[in-house]
Amino acid sequence: MTDKTCVGAIAGAFGVRGEVRLKSFCTTAEDIATYGTLTTEDGTRRFAVTLTRPVNGGLGARLSGVETKEQADALKGVTLWADRAALPALGDDEFYHADLIGLEVADPGGAVLGRVRAVYDHGAGDILEVAGPAGVLLIPFTRAAVPTIDLAAGRIVADPPGSDE
Structure with missing residues (x-):
């Protein structure tokens, strides 16, 4: 087991004010915003996630530190990782x-x-x-x-x- 788990990815910018389109890998898509600060795979960037609305193909969200469309576009394809300790415990026949x-x-x-x-x-x-x-x-x-x-x-x-x- 690893100390981080991939919970989603940034699909690109949504709008012109820095909002992003998130693809959630969680069973309940909106749970992506409940795991605390998310990081990039290499851990060099950290984001607080605030969901804004459902959008075609994912969720609209604001990420801390992302203010412009250009910043949001630059994150397209970046995966988001949660600390393993923040994820819910699983039952006996469930696995990440x-x-x-x-x-x-x-x-x-x-x-x-x-x-x-x-x-x-x-x-x-x-x-x-x-x-x-x-x-x-x-x-x-x-x-x-x-x-x-x-x-x-x-x-x-x-x-x-x-x-x-």
């Missing part, structure tokens, strides 16, 4: 995507399939991208396909669809 990245993935017989390289959410359910000796596998992040996640051991047991053919 960041906690899954890098975990070893093995099949039920113990054969290593690879490591989690990414977690995608395309709206119909999360997908694990696993890179290993056989190439890249995309595994649905469901209980049937991923029956065991052991964060302490750094291991996932996966039974990808079609693996028993």
